Amino acid sequence: MTVKNVRESDTSRISLIFPKRVVIGNITAKGCFIKNVSIVTMPQANILVLVLKIPKDKIGNITIEYHAEVMRFEPFVSYIEMRESWSIFRTTYDGNELVLSSMWLLRELETFESYESQIRLKVPKGWEGVVIDEKGEGFWEVIYKGSTREGNILVYSSKNSRDPLIIVGNFSLIRKNLSGITINVYQVGRKREDVVYVVSKIVRSYSRILGGYPYSSLKIFYLESLNTKAGFEFPQGVILIHPKRNETLLLAHEIAHSWFGDYASFGRMDETLANYLAIMSMNSYEVLNFVEHSPLINSTYTLAQVYTEDVFNPHAEGMVYYKGAFVFRSLQFVLGNEIFFKGLRELLRECHGKECNLTDVQDIFEKVSGQDLDWFFKEWFYTTKVPNYKIENLSLVQKNGKYIVSFDIIDKSNFTMPLEVEIITSKEKFVKKVWIKGKAKVSFEINDKPLKIILDPNEWMINENKEYSVDGMKVIVN
Secondary structure, three states: OEEEOOOOOOEEEEEEEEEOOOEEEEEEEEOOEEEEEEEEEOOOEEEEEEEEEOOOOOEEEEEEEEEOOOOOEOOOOOHHHHHHOOOOOOOEEOOOEEEEOHHHOOEEOOOOOOOOEEEEEEEOOOOEEEEEEOOOOOEOEEEEEEEOOOOEEEEEEEOOOOOEEEEEEOEEEEEEEEOOEEEEEEEEOOOOHHHHHHHHHHHHHHHHHHOOOOOOEEEEEEOOOOOOOOEEEEOOOEEEEOOOOOOHHHHHHHHHOOOEOOOEEOOOHHHHHHHHHHHHHHOOHHHHHHHHOOHHHOOOOOHHHHHHOOOOOHHHHHHHHHHHHHHHHHHHHHHOHHHHHHHHHHHHHHHEOOEOOHHHHHHHHHHHHOOOOHHHHHHHHOOOOOOOEEEEEEEEEEEOOEEEEEEEEEEOOOOEEEEEEEEEOOOOEEEEEEEEEOEEEEEEEEOOOOOEEEEOOOOOOOOOOEEEEEOOEEEEEO
């Protein structure tokens, strides 16, 4: 540990927290003098208190030797969980995979103006690893990789992480270079060529829209030791996924967080935007249908409320992940691909390195589109309603070998939205895009008798889905 004294006094105190099963060994000092050493005992951990004498503006180096025996399946979790009652990590070791929580490292209790840390790992030959910030608030980069007769040496450095978590293991590694991006996929006992292919496809798809992957590497670790069977993204392109959760949609969601959540931040809206990108990349009717019919999207809260208030329950999470993602798909339908994707790129540019809110998002899309979008944001983000379409006054006339079908579309929720209307005959399909401002009249002139009317056939928006008949004509609202 390197310490610089910036105070008027030449006496400084440093407090380091450590778990009870850690045993402190020798403590030595260089460039400073240790005046006193004491250990404060607490129920869950101990605190090592060092009182140092360091001349002002001088640097001292403190070396602390300590050791601990980590059980094969360590029951302790982490200080993050102790403080916040929940963590995705627990310290585990199964012979091939080690996750070492930050609780096993001596950590400062104080918050310093600046600090830089290094972690040097000696691991068996063939082992790979990564160091991440347990809270996702900083990042670590590898600054050295080497080997000796005994094993591999890995050295990591960070200037902004206070909660380092070490992951190492006998991982099989598949690596691919994609337009200057190194994609690494790790899993014990299995080489994931399938994942590399899917990840490459997802990154290419996102890069075409967003302007390139923001980092030089993307590391994906499949970890049995994750505390929950899910996926998580950490700064600078590190993704952790439980092997039993290998869905493409989950991969696409976590990769999207490299842009929305890491490169630029939007609070809880990060999950909305990441899920929008994931759903778009799948381009699957089944996925869209699943999202729209999720029972979690119905809530007494608006999207604006769940973005800004402390609302945490399954319905609020469903709103954030599913309804919010679908609303951005609806905005894409309103603006068109070119303007909407330009808006996404502008979101990333203006919100890089800071956190933007819903008002910022509206302002950016209005600037890019040159349109007043207050009506859209008020309808979709500040109310709990969704469109509720109904067809009335259906008329079908056969004239000169043609069929003329006309009808009124009524929206009981009184939204202003464009709507695709599809007419299906035994031979053809016809689609029109019409604007519904509470109500609109629609007509088609076609060659064959219409059999079915479908509203929103391509699932551009969440609405009240239903099927019914009007004067013998089948109507489907998707």
